[in-house]
Amino acid sequence: MKKKKNILPENENPFKTPEGYFDGFSDRIMERIDAENAAPESDSSNGIIRYLRPALIMAASFAAIFLIIFIPVKTIGPQLSSNNNIADNEYALLDYLNINERTIIEAFELDSTQDEYNDAAVEDYLMASISEYDLVENKN
Amino acid sequence: MPTDDLIKQLKNKNTKRLAFHELVKTYQEKLYWHIRKIVISHDDTDDVLQNTFIKVWNNIELFRAESGLYTWMFRIATNEALTFITQKKRRSIFSGTIDNEYLINNLESDEYFEGKEIQRKLQKAILSLPEKQRLVFNMKYFDEMKYNDMSEILETSVGALKASYHHAVKKIKEQLKEE
Incomplete structure (x- = not known):
């Protein structure tokens, strides 16, 4: 042990270790190395999960946002769709009415031809019923 | 065993384990005392020394003989010890301790200081x-x-x-x- 100049004390080591510390150190370090080498093989699925974790978190976030939007839409949705049905029904009704309008017009037209027919029939009937005498009498 | 032979055996998968055992036995004390003077406490030194040898085990294939094996391990031990202290200092910021107070506390309470x-x-x-x-x-x-x-x-x-x-x-x- 040297003496370092005047003021500095001897450069002796003031620290110590627990008894037998160095005797078992190499065995302990080998145990730790074995444990660390064994860990990645048994935890390969965990390793994959750890690798995919950011993507999984992002997917879960999207799913949560989808549910937050989907649930209210699903609740309000039927009301909107029933309104749509009403609109569809209106179109169907209009179609229905158009057909009926035509049908009604045709029916009127048919009625008017029937009336013409009826007038001619009435005239024939009248002509057949009136005698020549009656006609002469009326002229006078 | 000469250092060159030890390095060859460390890089060979079949002889790595036995050679590493010898490497630890040869250098554990020198590295321990180097680390101990940096981190002071025995328990912290034990952690850092283990981390140092784990790094040596994992990176021995990358070791190039340009620098000596002893120098290379000493550099790893120094870096590990300084990183350890930096982490301890960062944690102690929240508990209000100043710069080297963690180390001074270790010194004051070290039961293995004689x-x-x-x-x-x-x-x-x-x-x-x-x-x-x-x-x-x-x-x-x-x-x-x-x-x-x-x-x-x-x-x-x-x-x-x-x-x-x-x-x-x-x-x-x-x-x-x-x-």
Whole structure:
């Protein structure tokens, strides 16, 4: 042990270790190395999960946002769709009415031809019923 | 076993385990005392020493013989110890402790410190130094390491190391005189 100049004390080591510390150190370090080498093989699925974790978190976030939007839409949705049905029904009704309008017009037209027919029939009937005498009498 | 043969065996999968066992036995004490002077507490030193050897085990295939095996391991041990202290300091910011207070507390409460009172004062004075000066002082004063070896480990020029040691000694002397 040297003496370092005047003021500095001897450069002796003031620290110590627990008894037998160095005797078992190499065995302990080998145990730790074995444990660390064994860990990645048994935890390969965990390793994959750890690798995919950011993507999984992002997917879960999207799913949560989808549910937050989907649930209210699903609740309000039927009301909107029933309104749509009403609109569809209106179109169907209009179609229905158009057909009926035509049908009604045709029916009127048919009625008017029937009336013409009826007038001619009435005239024939009248002509057949009136005698020549009656006609002469009326002229006078 | 010569170092070259040990390195060859460490890089061979079949002989790696046995060679590593020998490597640990050979260097564990030197690295332990180097780390202990940086982190002070025995328990922390044990953690850092284990981390150092785990790094050596995992990276021995990448080791190139340009620097010596001992120098390479010393550099890993130094980096691991400094990283450990940095992490401890970062945590202690939240508990309101100042710079090296964690290390001073370790020194005060260390049950494995058996030095005299003057040794405790010297250790406290060393802990008040900037990190680089503290490293240089410990390596020169206690380990009596050559500046060239120190230069390789700390990746600093010999001139800068000499200057650091000079400043460190001056500061420590002043502090010991004050007490």
